[in-house]
Structure formats: structure tokens, C-alpha cells
Amino acid sequence: MDVIEALHRELPPDRLLTEPGAMAPYLVDWRKLYHGQALCVARPRETAEVARIMSLAAAAGVAIVPQGGNTGLTGASVPLETGSSILLSLERMDRIRAIDAANYTMTVEAGCILQKVQEAAYAADRLFPLSLGAEGSCRIGGNLSTNAGGIAVLHYGNMRDLTLGLEVVLPDGRVWEGLRALRKDNTGYDLKQLFIGAEGTLGIITAAVLKLFPLPRQRLTIFAAAANMEAALPLLARLRQASGDALTSFEMIPRVALELAMAHVPGSFDPFAQRHDPYLLIELAAGSEGIDLRAMIEPVLAAALEEGLLADATIAESEARAKRLWFLREAVVEAQGPAGASIKHDIAVPVAAVAAFLAEAKPVLEAALPGVIVYAFGHLGDGNIHFNLLQPPGVEAADFTALTGALNRRVHDLVARYGGSISAEHGLGRLRREEITRYKSEIEIELMRRIKAALDPQGLMNPGKLLPAKS
Amino acid sequence: MDVIEALHRELPPDRLLTEPGAMAPYLVDWRKLYHGQALCVARPRETAEVARIMSLAAAAGVAIVPQGGNTGLTGASVPLETGSSILLSLERMDRIRAIDAANYTMTVEAGCILQKVQEAAYAADRLFPLSLGAEGSCRIGGNLSTNAGGIAVLHYGNMRDLTLGLEVVLPDGRVWEGLRALRKDNTGYDLKQLFIGAEGTLGIITAAVLKLFPLPRQRLTIFAAAANMEAALPLLARLRQASGDALTSFEMIPRVALELAMAHVPGSFDPFAQRHDPYLLIELAAGSEGIDLRAMIEPVLAAALEEGLLADATIAESEARAKRLWFLREAVVEAQGPAGASIKHDIAVPVAAVAAFLAEAKPVLEAALPGVIVYAFGHLGDGNIHFNLLQPPGVEAADFTALTGALNRRVHDLVARYGGSISAEHGLGRLRREEITRYKSEIEIELMRRIKAALDPQGLMNPGKLLPAKS
Numbered sequence: 038m039d040v041i042e043a044l045h046r047e048l049p050p051d052r053l054l055t056e057p058g059a060m061a062p063y064l065v066d067w068r069k070l071y072h073g074q075a076l077c078v079a080r081p082r083e084t085a086e087v088a089r090i091m092s093l094a095a096a097a098g099v100a101i102v103p104q105g106g107n108t109g110l111t112g113a114s115v116p117l118e119t120g121s122s123i124l125l126s127l128e129r130m131d132r133i134r135a136i137d138a139a140n141y142t143m144t145v146e147a148g149c150i151l152q153k154v155q156e157a158a159y160a161a162d163r164l165f166p167l168s169l170g171a172e173g174s175c176r177i178g179g180n181l182s183t184n185a186g187g188i189a190v191l192h193y194g195n196m197r198d199l200t201l202g203l204e205v206v207l208p209d210g211r212v213w214e215g216l217r218a219l220r221k222d223n224t225g226y227d228l229k230q231l232f233i234g235a236e237g238t239l240g241i242i243t244a245a246v247l248k249l250f251p252l253p254r255q256r257l258t259i260f261a262a263a264a265n266m267e268a269a270l271p272l273l274a275r276l277r278q279a280s281g282d283a284l285t286s287f288e289m290i291p292r293v294a295l296e297l298a299m300a301h302v303p304g305s306f307d308p309f310a311q312r313h314d315p316y317l318l319i320e321l322a323a324g325s326e327g328i329d330l331r332a333m334i335e336p337v338l339a340a341a342l343e344e345g346l347l348a349d350a351t352i353a354e355s356e357a358r359a360k361r362l363w364f365l366r367e368a369v370v371e372a373q374g375p376a377g378a379s380i381k382h383d384i385a386v387p388v389a390a391v392a393a394f395l396a397e398a399k400p401v402l403e404a405a406l407p408g409v410i411v412y413a414f415g416h417l418g419d420g421n422i423h424f425n426l427l428q429p430p431g432v433e434a435a436d437f438t439a440l441t442g443a444l445n446r447r448v449h450d451l452v453a454r455y456g457g458s459i460s461a462e463h464g465l466g467r468l469r470r471e472e473i474t475r476y477k478s479e480i481e482i483e484l485m486r487r488i489k490a491a492l493d494p495q496g497l498m499n500p501g502k503l504l505p506a507k508s
Numbered sequence: 509m510d511v512i513e514a515l516h517r518e519l520p521p522d523r524l525l526t527e528p529g530a531m532a533p534y535l536v537d538w539r540k541l542y543h544g545q546a547l548c549v550a551r552p553r554e555t556a557e558v559a560r561i562m563s564l565a566a567a568a569g570v571a572i573v574p575q576g577g578n579t580g581l582t583g584a585s586v587p588l589e590t591g592s593s594i595l596l597s598l599e600r601m602d603r604i605r606a607i608d609a610a611n612y613t614m615t616v617e618a619g620c621i622l623q624k625v626q627e628a629a630y631a632a633d634r635l636f637p638l639s640l641g642a643e644g645s646c647r648i649g650g651n652l653s654t655n656a657g658g659i660a661v662l663h664y665g666n667m668r669d670l671t672l673g674l675e676v677v678l679p680d681g682r683v684w685e686g687l688r689a690l691r692k693d694n695t696g697y698d699l700k701q702l703f704i705g706a707e708g709t710l711g712i713i714t715a716a717v718l719k720l721f722p723l724p725r726q727r728l729t730i731f732a733a734a735a736n737m738e739a740a741l742p743l744l745a746r747l748r749q750a751s752g753d754a755l756t757s758f759e760m761i762p763r764v765a766l767e768l769a770m771a772h773v774p775g776s777f778d779p780f781a782q783r784h785d786p787y788l789l790i791e792l793a794a795g796s797e798g799i800d801l802r803a804m805i806e807p808v809l810a811a812a813l814e815e816g817l818l819a820d821a822t823i824a825e826s827e828a829r830a831k832r833l834w835f836l837r838e839a840v841v842e843a844q845g846p847a848g849a850s851i852k853h854d855i856a857v858p859v860a861a862v863a864a865f866l867a868e869a870k871p872v873l874e875a876a877l878p879g880v881i882v883y884a885f886g887h888l889g890d891g892n893i894h895f896n897l898l899q900p901p902g903v904e905a906a907d908f909t910a911l912t913g914a915l916n917r918r919v920h921d922l923v924a925r926y927g928g929s930i931s932a933e934h935g936l937g938r939l940r941r942e943e944i945t946r947y948k949s950e951i952e953i954e955l956m957r958r959i960k961a962a963l964d965p966q967g968l969m970n971p972g973k974l975l976p977a978k979s
Binding site: 137139140141142183184186190191194195197198207211212213214215217218219220221222223224225226227228230231233234235250251270274277278279280281282283323324325327328329332333336385386387388389390416419420421456457458459460461462463464465469473476477478480481482484485487488489490491492503504 | 608610611612613654655657661662665666668669678682683684685686688689690691692693694695696697698699701702704705706721722741745748749750751752753754794795796798799800803804856857858859860861887890891892927928929930931932933934935936940944947948949951952953955956958959960961962963974975
């Protein structure tokens with residue numbers, strides 16, 4: 038094709054992959070749900086190269102699929118099967134351009150691996166607080182494009198809240214230079230908000246100015262057994278209040294998940310002598326040694342034990358112990374694989390409604406499919422639950438996954454009744470782009486389409502993702 | 509006109525003002541820079557009435573100027589002199605629809621006065637942290653439409669950061685129902701981000717879901733004399749670190765401002781025996797009685813005094829004393845009036861660059877207009893300085909204000925060199941909408957125009973504001 042020839046001519050030789058074997062890893066998503074095709078894989082090293090690729094593609098009317106670490110869970114970073122688009126990987130744009138500790142900011146390229154960003158901040162005695170399971174391989178551009186969440190949103194917010202400025206290559210190849218490092222700026226529409234969370238459908242984020250925070254000088258990690266789900270909410274409110282809002286994580290793990298982790302993930306263990314349900318993994322952080330987190334929190338835990346909100350609780354006495362407790366949180370994710378097929382939901386409801394939602398949802402699902410294992414865990418502190426369903430004993434995996442649509446419907450209809458979201462932190466991608474039409478008003482879908490048409494009039498950016506097909 | 513007749517026919521009788529005397533207060537801005545005209549003033553009580561007005565106006569091709577408390581500083585809430593638009597006041601939509609203390613959210617209508625929102629949160633043992641000089645008369649819709657800042661942005665963020673959901677009447681009269689109360693939701697473009705800070709140019713915000721926070725159980729207020737501007741930045745960083753990020757305000761007051769306040773504003777006083785420049789008004793808040801703010805902060809202040817970063821410091825020993833210190837901060841604003849004519853700038857630079865910016869800016873302005881009083885004060889903690897210029901002795905007010913454009917240019921060109929913003933928290937409105945073309949790239953202006961055309965294709969929303977006229 039002409040555009041490939043033009044790219045070969047204009048870019049240094051190592052920037053383009055066209056061999057099927059070399060392209061293969063870029064064309065399948067992390068969950069292996071989607072196997073796409075592409076004209077080529079472009080791996081630019083500079084913003085100017087991204088701009089040149091976009092400009093040539095726009096002139097030829099060829100679509101572009103941007104990709105970061107390719108760890109997404111909705112298929113947003115993989116091209117369609119048509120093979121008519123260019124896969125543009127940002128992985129080689131992985132420079133940290135600047136760290137300004139005094140200004141509490143850093144400027145990074147889209148291809149930086151999240152963990153590398155965390156480490157660079159740490160080296161400057163600062164915290165970059167975004168933290169999630171894939172942090173060793175996901176990249177900042179993907180975090181931005183999905184408005185990533187993770188385990189510290191309760192205190193620090195989503196990726197959107199952590200971003201001060203962006204550099205974006207527009208669909209026509211021009212560069213919008215919006216790399217501002219300002220805490221306040223009200224000079225027109227806040228364009229960066231459009232590109233954050235747009236899943237690559239409006240332009241290519243090539244760099245960002247991120248907010249940094251004081252590095253915590255101490256952490257307190259608590260593993261607790263709640264009397265029941267209803268008890269978790271007052272505990273959350275009391276801990277926020279008593280700690281001066283120092284609560285950074287408030288994660289929920291059901292008994293069934295701990296048991297599967299112990300069965301399938303070596304190193305998993307039960308922190309308590311008795312069985313309980315659910316467990317809470319709680320973390321607080323303080324920027325100063327002078328704050329006695331333990332003294333603030335112990336009375337709250339003691340009162341909760343006394344009143345019967347908590348059945349048991351243990352405070353990690355060392356960093357090693359804290360790591361082992363956090364290992365359980367990761368093991369709970371990992372245990373789903375060996376446990377068989379699963380149907381996953383990344384939902385959010387208002388924080389105060391989580392217990393009621395779970396109490397209503399569980400019997401609905403168990404009635405719809407007797408024996409199904411409701412495996413609901415996650416970020417209770419911000420209302421975001423990974424409401425997953427595991428293959429019931431005695432049911433074939435294929436028969437189970439054939440029910441995906443019907444079970445999604447049950448879960449998401451209930452989420453909608455609670456004023457919730459059917460994708461709290463994973464985005465829509467390809468997986469949920471049609472389903473969303475059931476839960477969003479026509480007006481909202483129409484406004485989204487108008488924005489898409491305004492910023493990507495040729496419709497070349499990441500086709501088939503986020504926006505529903507026109508009916 | 510037909511549209512006025514239609515409005516009279518369709519709305520209850522008290523909703524419309526057409527008498528010039530009754531309309532007059534709505535047609536001039538707070539600073540009395542702009543005296544507009546309107547076909548009528550509409551004062552709807554319900555979202556449905558707003559929708560009806562918008563629908564009739566759209567059908568007739570008549571423009572709409574939304575207005576909240578009319579306390580804006582850029583003329584955004586006042587119609588043009590042409591008299592061809594409808595002034596739509598949200599003042600009667602002032603219900604607090606819901607407070608959910610457990611969920612840390614409240615749902616309020618656009619016409620709620622900010623102070624009423626603060627008080628309602630307080631009554632529910634929660635904090636709504638937005639706080640600014642006009643809080644007794646500004647309204648939430650205006651705070652949203654300008655992405656208001658104020659004195660606690662350092663810790664809690666701008667209005668944008670405090671908003672979870674919006675209800676918006678679109679230019680064609682349809683209602684976008686986006687009143688979500690979720691901490692995480694990634695299901696497409698985040699539309700609310702467009703309407704926040706849009707100064708009423710894309711639609712009418714009629715209600716919002718706001719974030720609440722634990723009510724601080726204690727505050728510590730400090731008035732300090734810095735050795736010089738350069739000393740302020742390390743002090744800011746140390747206080748953030750030592751307090752576990754409990755710093756909520758870090759305001760700067762120059763000596764010249766304190767002196768003018770003492771001369772013109774009764775009740776003003778000098779907290780110290782010696783003269784110093786500049787002063788810092790610092791506040792920390794803690795959600796718990798169990799945190800010893802004083803014990804955390806005193807060593808930092810002592811070290812800063814020892815090292816010569818601070819010349820003096822006083823901690824308020826009572827709430828009454830803290831109020832008197834905050835009174836000085838307000839007096840500094842008020843003292844500008846009696847001091848003569850002023851040319852105001854609401855600028856931001858990266859926090860770490862404030863001292864360097866001021867050191868460079870002051871002599872430039874003093875050279876441009878000998879005798880001019882550089883009256884730069886404000887939100888040092890987030891880099892937002894109200895860089896105002898006061899009439900020099902011996903220069904007529906009219907001669908001084910005639911220099912506004914030239915002096916703006918000097919200040920704002922320097923701000924741009926520091927990667928700053930020429931409107932940190934006041935917006936563009938009418939005052940800065942042309943000037944911004946000098947500081948924003950053509951690409952950015954073009955993207956703003958495309959968004960405007962996408963959401964308000966008839967161009968009826970608040971014409972002549974925010975967007976520059978087409979050249």
C-alpha cells in the first residue's frame with residue numbers, strides 16, 4: 038500500500054514492522070479475546086515521528102490504533118480483524134522528560150511504564166500514587182487513555198485527577214502542545230479532559246505533566262474481618278474521619294476468594310484462626326513520622342470489634358508482613374484463572390450503596406445460574422467492585438461462557454438501578470461499546486458522537502472502540 | 509418579539525422581567541465594567557422551565573446568557589449591549605436536592621449560594637471545601653461555569669475536582685441527565701468536564717452532585733513573616749511534608765498591601781512589631797482531634813526561624829484570633845478600592861516559579877510606569893497570584909487606566925514565558941477573550957471552536973464570551 042511505502046521512506050528503518058511474526062504480539066489483547074490484523078506496526082521514538090505517521094495516514098485515509106502496554110481488559114488497544122489500520126505503539130517513547138520536585142510535577146512520555154514513573158518519583162523523594170496490578174507492564178499513555186484507577190483512588194483520585202497537562206498528536210498530524218504544569222488555569226475549554234479516558238479515539242497522547250505528592254514516611258496496613266458487608270461502610274467513614282483522611286486503600290476480599298487463592302496460589306494463607314466474610318485490606322499513609330497513625334486507628338478498630346462491626350483485625354507489624362497481606366489481594370485476582378472460566382464485571386455504584394447492591398445481586402445471579410460462584414472483590418472505598426462470576430462445578434466452560442451476555446445483562450441492569458457504572462476503571466473498548474447504549478441516554482451518546490466528529494472528522498482514530506456503531 | 513410572547517404564554521407570570529428598572533441589576537457586572545441589554549430576564553424555578561425557555565429561544569434563534577450570582581470578574585454573566593439576548597438567571601433554582609453523608613456527596617441546584625451549600629454540608633457533619641471572597645453571594649452554577657478556585661485549592665482542588673455529576677440543559681432545550689454520584693466511571697467521554705469552566709457557552713448547568721469531605725476537627729492558623737519571596741517555597745514544601753499534606757491554605761500578602769489595609773480598612777492591624785515583606789497566611793486542617801498539628805508544625809517553624817527563612821511567626825491561639833488573621837486577607841482585597849484605580853491580573857505560574865516571576869515582573873512594571881504600586885497577593889500555594897497594579901501617586905485615574913492594555917501585555921507576556929496562565933481562576937469572559945489569542949496556539953483555539961460548534965451549532969449560548977471573535 039502507498040501509505041506503508043511512504044512510511045518506509047520517511048521513517049528510520051527500525052520504526053516499522055510488517056512481518057506477521059513480528060507483528061503478532063501487538064495484535065492480540067491481554068485477555069486473548071480479540072485477534073486483530075494491521076497493515077503494519079509503527080514504533081516511533083519521537084513526537085515528530087508520531088506526527089508524521091498521523092499526517093501520512095490522514096492523507097491516505099488509513100485508520101490508526103494507538104497502543105501502550107497492551108494490558109487493557111476491553112480490547113481497546115488491538116485493531117479490528119479487517120487489517121486496514123496501522124497499529125501505532127508508543128512503547129519506544131519512554132523518556133522521563135523532567136522531574137520538578139519543588140513543583141511536585143514530572144513530565145513523562147506516553148510509553149513510560151507505570152512502575153518506572155513511580156520509581157523516578159520515589160528517587161526524587163516524591164510519590165506518584167497511581168498503582169494497579171499491571172503496573173510493571175502498563176504504560177502511562179494507556180493509563181491516561183483509560184483514566185486508570187487502581188488501589189489508591191480513594192485518596193489520590195483517578196489518572197484524570199493526577200494530570201496537569203498533555204501533549205497530543207491530533208488525527209491530522211498536528212501537535213497540540215498542552216504540557217502545562219499549572220494547578221489553576223481557566224483560559225477556555227479544558228481540552229486535556231477530552232483526551233483523558235478517550236481510549237485513543239480522539240488523538241494520540243504522546244506526553245503528560247503529572248502531579249506528584251509528598252512521599253509517605255509511614256504506612257499502616259490492616260487486614261480485618263468484617264462482621265458482614267453492611268458493617269464495612271460505617272468502618273470506612275470512621276477511618277476516614279479518625280485518620281484525617283489519611284486512608285489510601287480500602288479493599289474488599291470475600292471468603293470465597295481467599296479460599297480459592299489458598300487452593301491455587303502458592304504463598305496464600307489465612308491471616309485468622311476463624312473463617313470470616315468479607316475481609317478488608319486497609320491502608321493508611323502519612324507524610325510525616327510525627328503522625329501516630331496507629332494511635333489514631335487502634336481506638337477505631339477496638340470500638341468496631343467491641344460493637345461487633347469487626348470480627349477480627351490484625352495490623353502489619355513489619356513491611357514484610359504488609360507485603361504478605363497485599364500479596365493476598367493480588368492472589369485473589371490470580372486465583373480466578375485456575376478456578377476455571379470467569380465472566381468479569383468492572384462496576385461501580387455509589388459507595389454507600391455497595392452492600393445493598395451486593396445483597397440484591399448475589400441471589401439474582403445464583404438464581405439465574407445455580408451453582409455459580411459470585412466472586413466480588415475490589416475497591417470498596419470508591420464503590421468499584423470487580424463483580425466476577427466463576428464457572429459452576431459441573432458446568433462446561435463453553436456452556437458457561439455462552440451465558441456471558443445474559444449474565445452481563447442481569448448484573449448491569451441492577452447496576453443501572455443503583456445509579457452505577459458498567460465500567461468503572463476499564464473503559465468501554467470493544468467489549469462494552471454496544472452494551473452501553475442500553476445504559477446511557479440517547480442524548481449522551483449523541484453528544485459523544487458530536488465530540489468525536491468535531492475532533493476526528495475523518496473517523497480514523499481507533500475505529501470500533503468506545504463509541505457504539507451507528508444503528 | 510414572538511419569543512417573549514411565547515415565554516409569557518408558557519411560563520408562570522412571575523418568571524419573566526421586562527421592565528427596565530427590574531432588569532437593571534442583572535445587566536451590569538460586579539466590577540461595573542460592562543453594561544448590557546436584554547430582551548427580558550427569565551427566572552425559572554425548575555429544570556423543566558429552563559428547558560422550555562431554551563427550546564423556545566432555540567426555535568426563535570435568540571441567544572441566552574446564563575447568570576448565577578453575577579459576581580464574576582470578567583463580564584461573562586452580563587449580556588452584550590445589542591439587547592438581542594435573553595438573560596436567564598438561575599437564582600430561583602436554589603434547592604439542595606439531597607445530602608448523602610455516608611456517600612460523602614450532595615446534590616444541589618445551580619442557583620444555590622455557595623455559603624448555603626457550605627452550611628448544609630456542615631449541618632451533615634461534612635465539609636464542602638470551596639471557599640472564596642464572594643461566597644455569600646456567588647452561586648454554584650457560576651462556580652461550576654468558571655471552575656472556581658479560592659483559598660483551599662492546594663488541598664481540595666478546583667471546582668472541577670469537587671464535582672461528580674451534572675444536570676445540563678442543552679442549547680436545543682433537551683436535558684442531559686448526568687447527575688451521577690460515582691467515584692469511578694469510565695463509560696465514554698466525560699461530558700461534564702466540558703460544561704465545567706465553559707462560562708455558559710455550551711449549555712446551562714442546572715444541578716450538580718458535589719463531593720464532600722470529613723469535617724476538620726481542628727484548624728491551625730499561622731501568620732508568618734518570610735525573610736523574602738524565595739524563602740516561601742521551601743517552607744511550603746516542608747509544611748506539606750511535615751503535616752502529612754494537611755496544608756489547606758498558603759496565602760501571600762505583601763507589606764504594601766498590609767499597609768494599605770491598615771490605612772483604609774478599619775479593623776486591620778500589624779501582627780508583628782517589626783515590618784516584614786512578604787507575609788504568609790497559612791492554614792492546616794485535620795479531620796481528627798487525635799492529630800497534634802501544632803506538634804508537627806512548630807519544629808518546622810522553629811527551624812525556619814533559625815535558618816532565617818522566616819523572620820517571625822505567630823500561631824492563632826483561638827478561633828477569634830484566627831478569624832482576625834483571615835480578616836487581614838480579606839482587607840487586602842478591600843483596600844484596593846480606596847487606594848484608587850487598579851489594573852488587575854489573575855495569573856498563575858508553576859508554584860516553584862512564583863518567586864522568580866515576581867522578581868522579574870516587579871522591575872519591569874516599575875520601569876514601564878514609574879511610581880506604580882505592584883500589589884501582588886494571593887494563593888501562593890497553588891501558584892495563583894492576583895498581580896494587581898495600583899494607580900501611582902500624581903497620575904490621574906483615567907490616564908492610568910488608559911494604560912491597561914499596555915500593562916496587561918507586559919504582565920501576561922512574562923507569564924507566558926514562565927509557562928503560566930493569564931486567567932487562573934476568573935475565566936476569560938469578555939475581558940480576556942481576545943487577549944487569549946496571543947497566548948494560546950491557533951490549534952488550541954481551533955479545537956475550542958470545534959467543540960463550541962459541536963455542542964452549540966446555532967451559536968446561541970452566551971455569545972461574545974470565552975471564545976475570541978473570528979478574525
